[in-house]
Amino acid sequence: METALIAIGSLVPLLLILVVIHEAGHFFTARAMGVKVLEFGVGFPPRAFGVYTGNTPVLVDRATRFIGLSGPSELGRGQKVKVSSAEDSQGNLVARVIELSKKAVKGEPKDSEEERPGEKDLLKHEGKVRSAGDGSFILADMLYSVNWAPIGGFVRLAGEANPNVPRSLAGKGAGTRFLVLIAGPLMNAILPLFIFTVLLMIPQDVLVGRLAIAEVGEGTAAAEAQVQAGDIVLRANGTDIEDRLEFTRQINLNGGSRMDLLVERDGRELLLFVRPRFDTESARWLVGVIPRLDDSRIVSQSQPIYKAIPNSFVNTWDMLVLVKQAIGGSIGEGSSPEFSGPIGIAQVTGEITRDGGWYGWLGVAILLSINLAILNVLPIPMLDGGRIFFVVLEWVRRGKKIPAEKEGMVHLIGFALLIGGIVLVSVNDIGRLIDGRSFLG
Structure with a gap:
């Protein structure tokens, strides 16, 4: 029970932070590029609570249809309304439908709330009225929500698949859409640099000495x-x-390739060449020695910021190499790498956090963040990389888009396969837990 609590307690906030940082990349880039952001959600629905912010001016004219309200004079501060808006030639939002947000509106026919022809291309935004005047009102329609499912987060953008919606993502050029989509993975790639920089600047007590070879297999x-x-x-x-x-x-960094090893033997320096081998049982690269530390002492190590920043790039690159080496080692030995689902990741996170404390937890954060960045640039349907693939395909086709229906079908199939894969690896994870095997090898 204690192990399970540590696993859950260490993984849930970690995933929440990583995904929120990822979504923040989409959020800020979309706003900078003029894409209408409707919601920034922490966790997944159902919604626990939310706060509406923003100051979006919306015009009202004679063509505006009201549901639950007799007219613009009934618009008042604090009212929650659903608005369907078009955009005029000056770029102003003009309300075509304003509906009072109630479960049931007395005296209003049920079919009056149905979408009319042409309304599918309108901007559907919801919020609270800040102020109302003659011919216009100010709407707080940016929702920051906290949801009950604590793993993950999301950003809801206007017109993700419909280019006719005002201020929509789909209505922007390929370059803008690429920047909005790549911003999430980019944030996950930047996070390890920040964490490494901070860790390198914090003084740490390290046991150092002369590394001697105690035994050679x-x-x-x-x-x-x-x-x-x-x-x-x-x-x-x-x-x-x-x-x-x-x-x-x-x-580990030099697994499978020649590693130069400078050793001291009987007062002389010798240059030897070792090629580490991958051990499938421990899933590590080994050279077959048992080392010991002679003349050991504890020293406090830290780096000034001008050294920590460039070294954070080196450490992040080394982490990428280590991931590649681990996967390459498994394949090279004729075995398929064992992937872990949410259960396995939670178990690993719990074990490392228990043994390594905050530094271990941050190490897992770095590794998961790098993996999220890589995963979200691969052309996997439903993920950022899958959507980026269609943007790149549009470039190759010189601006000719793949129909939204076909792209949506590809993402739907990809989502089903992704869920199926998660279920399969989770079943494997459960089998490992039943057998009492550690996910760390």
């Missing part, structure tokens, strides 16, 4: 490279080695 990569017990590891691929963590990191 028979028939291992280290044995073939003539590494011997008692060797002192000085550098790996040009990087100074003063602790076990950096040594392991260099092995």
Whole structure:
């Protein structure tokens, strides 16, 4: 029970933060590009509560149809209304339908609330009246909502599939739509840089010393490279080695390729060449040695900001390489990599948080954020990458769009396959839990 609580308590806020940051990228870029944003939601519906903000001017004319109101004179501050607006030649929003937001409006025929021909191309926005005057009113129609399902978030934009809707996403050029769609993954790519920068600037106590080889396994990569017990590891691929963590990191970064290993033996420096091998049982790259730390001491390490920022790029790139190496190692050994669903990710997050505390939790945040960025630029239907693919296809076709119905069908099929895949890996995760196997190998 304690493990489950740690897993849930560490993963839920983490996913919430990562997805909200992702959606914030879409939100701010859409607003900057003139796309009407209708809602920024934290979590998924049903809605717990929401706050309407904004100051959208809306004109009223003789063609405006009222539902639940006798006319513009009944518009009052604080009223919640649903508005369907067109756009005039000057770019002003003009209300075509104003409906008082009530479950039932007495004395109004039911069919009067049905959409009339031509109204599907109107901007459908809802909010609270801030003020009303002659021929116009101000509507707070930007909704910030908090929803009951705490994993995830969303941004609702006007006309995502209908280019005829005023201030719609679909009505913008391919370049604008590309920027709005890529902004989410870009935020997930930037987050690790920020976290790494902060972590590098915070003083940390690190155990360092002279890394000695205590034992070399028979028939291992280290044995073939003539590494011997008692060797002192000085550098790996040009990087100074003063602790076990950096040594392991260099092995993983250079998995499957030649790694230069500078060692000290009997007072002499020797350059050896080791090729790490992938171990399928532990899902790690190994050279087959047991290291020990001699002359160890604790030192406080931190970096000034002018060093931390460029090194955050290096660390983020190294993390990308580690992900690629882990997947490539599994495939290279003839086995398929084991993917984890929400259950497996929660278990891993809980184990790492329990053992590594805040630093472990932030490490998982970095890894998941990078994976979200990668996942959302791949051409997977329903995700950002799938929608970006159709924008790129439009460029290739010199501005000729794929019909919205066909694109929608592709995304629908992709969504069904995505849900099916999540179910399959979740079943596998449950099997691992029943067998008592750790997701960390």
